[in-house]
Amino acid sequence: MLKTKESADKLDNLDFKGRQDFNETNRIFTQARIYVCTSSSEGFPNTFLQAWSNEIPVISTVDPSDVVKQNELGIICDSVEGLSEAIKQLLTDQEMYNKYSNNVSNYFKKAHDADFQYDRLMEYINKK
DSSP states (O other): OHHHHHHHHTOTTOOOOOSOOHHHHHHHHHTOSOEEEOOSSOSSOHHHHHHHHTTOOEEESOOGGGHHHHHTOEEEOSSHHHHHHHHHHHHHOHHHHHHHHHHHHHHHHHHTOHHHHHHHHHHHHHHO
8 A cells, every 4th residue: 555655645636545434435425426446457346336325426447247337327438548538528418427326326226225125125025
């Protein structure tokens, strides 16, 4: 992590936070409009779930199981130029942003929201 911090400190427009607990990370997400993931490879990023729980679309270089593309939860890119263009597009095209944000909200509730899943489980149990 020290090498990453040293590299980050050289950039004026980057604030390296280091490790944060869940609540602090979530507070940061609540202030964001988009989430950009630049990993070269990744399993399923927990940060996607944290972004989606706050109705934030993702722009990413990875798409685990094509979940982002299939559910239109953001934009997948394969280059720095693509990331830059996607960021500009999503921050300036309000209609596109609203579409992705609504898709994120619906997807997260259906697939990951604990209260929604609990209600579904109770419905299932009560039918038997």
